Amino acid sequence: MEEAPHGAGAANARRSARIPGFHRMSMAERRAALAAFAGLGDDDVARLAETGALPADLTERMIENAVGAMPVPIGIATNLRIDGIDRLVPMATEESSVVAAVCNAARLNYDDGGFTTSATQSLMIAQIQLVGVSDPLGARLAILENRARIAEICNACDPVLVRHGGGFTDLDVRIIESRSGPMVISHIIIDTRDAMGANAVNTMAETLAPHIAGWTGGRVYLRILSNLADRRLARARAVWRAQALGGPDVVAGIVQASHFAEADPYRAATHNKGVMNGVGACVLATGNDTRAIEAGAHAYAARNGRYASLARFEENAAGDLVGTLEMPLAVGLVGGATRVHPVARLCVAILGVESAREMARIFCAIGLAQSFAALKALATDGIQKGHMGLHAQNLAMMAGAVGAEIDAVAGALVASGSVRMDRAEAELARLRGKGA
Ligand code: NAD
Numbered sequence: 001m002e003e004a005p006h007g008a009g010a011a012n013a014r015r016s017a018r019i020p021g022f023h024r025m026s027m028a029e030r031r032a033a034l035a036a037f038a039g040l041g042d043d044d045v046a047r048l049a050e051t052g053a054l055p056a057d058l059t060e061r062m063i064e065n066a067v068g069a070m071p072v073p074i075g076i077a078t079n080l081r082i083d084g085i086d087r088l089v090p091m092a093t094e095e096s097s098v099v100a101a102v103c104n105a106a107r108l109n110y111d112d113g114g115f116t117t118s119a120t121q122s123l124m125i126a127q128i129q130l131v132g133v134s135d136p137l138g139a140r141l142a143i144l145e146n147r148a149r150i151a152e153i154c155n156a157c158d159p160v161l162v163r164h165g166g167g168f169t170d171l172d173v174r175i176i177e178s179r180s181g182p183m184v185i186s187h188i189i190i191d192t193r194d195a196m197g198a199n200a201v202n203t204m205a206e207t208l209a210p211h212i213a214g215w216t217g218g219r220v221y222l223r224i225l226s227n228l229a230d231r232r233l234a235r236a237r238a239v240w241r242a243q244a245l246g247g248p249d250v251v252a253g254i255v256q257a258s259h260f261a262e263a264d265p266y267r268a269a270t271h272n273k274g275v276m277n278g279v280g281a282c283v284l285a286t287g288n289d290t291r292a293i294e295a296g297a298h299a300y301a302a303r304n305g306r307y308a309s310l311a312r313f314e315e316n317a318a319g320d321l322v323g324t325l326e327m328p329l330a331v332g333l334v335g336g337a338t339r340v341h342p343v344a345r346l347c348v349a350i351l352g353v354e355s356a357r358e359m360a361r362i363f364c365a366i367g368l369a370q371s372f373a374a375l376k377a378l379a380t381d382g383i384q385k386g387h388m389g390l391h392a393q394n395l396a397m398m399a400g401a402v403g404a405e406i407d408a409v410a411g412a413l414v415a416s417g418s419v420r421m422d423r424a425e426a427e428l429a430r431l432r433g434k435g436a
Helices: 008-012 027-038 042-049 056-062 098-107 136-145 147-157 159-163 198-216 248-263 265-285 290-301 342-351 356-379 383-398 404-416 421-435
Strands: 074-082 085-092 115-119 123-131 167-178 181-191 219-225 233-240 311-315 321-328
Touching (some): 074 342, 085 098, 085 265, 085 356, 098 265, 136 167, 136 181, 136 198, 147 159, 147 167, 147 181, 147 198, 198 219, 248 265, 248 311, 248 321, 265 290, 265 342, 265 356, 290 321, 311 356, 383 421, 404 421
Antiparallel strands (some): 123 181, 123 219, 167 181, 233 321, 311 321
8 A cells, every 4th residue: 555645745745846937046036935845944944055165156057956055074084095195085975984994994004005006098988879770780880980980070079178188099889689679889989088078978979870870871869978987997906914904814704705795796785885985975075976986886896797796805825805996987077066066176186186097096995995994894893883983973963962962972872882762862861851
């Protein structure tokens, strides 16, 4: 049975979500309309209006129907030594323990050299879908014969990119079988340099599409990049000495955890979520496209036909732990929100990188650090021990604690070994009773 609307849902059911001209209203007018619909008070509306470091006029320009902004904490990951350079890395995340995990992982290998990284060129793939050809093999060759013309058409779309050393690099044409019959899928491979490149390659694909239809007599439908950016990989490697980790048992536990994730998609999904805790936070902090990176990472994790783990851990001949991570990381320094969002610009400046590839390599090291920290905790104490301090604070706030009460309630919860909501409420009541 379907659940009946309740609470705000029941009230909303009587109101209309059809608000003509909402997009033409000012932000203040939109907030007023929203408040009337959702029953928001003046305080709620004022909170929405606080866009913080994102100026209101910019907020409006970034997305449609904007009513406010969502502040997410930025924490700084310390202790990182990456390719011989010390880095402080800004991470934007709502999840507690993520930043601390990276700092701990990096502290444990800092003296032994930290992380070593590398990356491929910034090559993005755009796909053009051709259907309705009776001779897909012939169509494929007809497209390939036009390679030089295709390069010209693509490069003419983006002289600025070409000026920066980017542009068309390669062409691949695949025939795929589908439920609608054979499809001829052209891949244009574009070096997008310091841009993520979605807009750049989408424009090229759209411009090229009618030419492909003309050369083959077929019909073109989709023209868009692939987020499986498997020609734009970042790689990170690190060694953690067994002694620094607490001995060979810890190394063995982490290796076992890694093998579990390689073998089991249920575990691999959570293992990769750990990697993305780190990577996603850096991607968000720099105004890059978190969904594009997530989609690419998970598709890459399944590239061999079965979903598997991205970060891997093994034991070297000396008995130390070797961690490696390879994943697509299509992030940019220009384009999208990266240059527009003032906090994103600041985060890029803190990173001190000169190219998008350099940034991708740092993010990959963060993903590896995060994965290491999660596995180390799982293979030893379990993650709850580390999470509990911050979790206790969250529970204290949820129970209504404010100011000094938060630490007092959280401290009592941790000390009691029972970090639970009901305990937080009881402790807060006890504290307030004592104060009264
Ligand atoms: P963009 O078009 O805003 O900027 C890229 C352009 O900047 C290049 O085409 C080039 O002309 C110019 N440029 C200047 N200096 C450059 C340099 N040093 N290197 C490279 N280019 C330079 O942005 P974009 O990166 O093409 O697209 C990213 C945006 O597209 C993101 O906001 C993303 O969310 C969005 N998007 C993503 C998808 C997807 O992932 N499926 C689809 C559509 C749009």
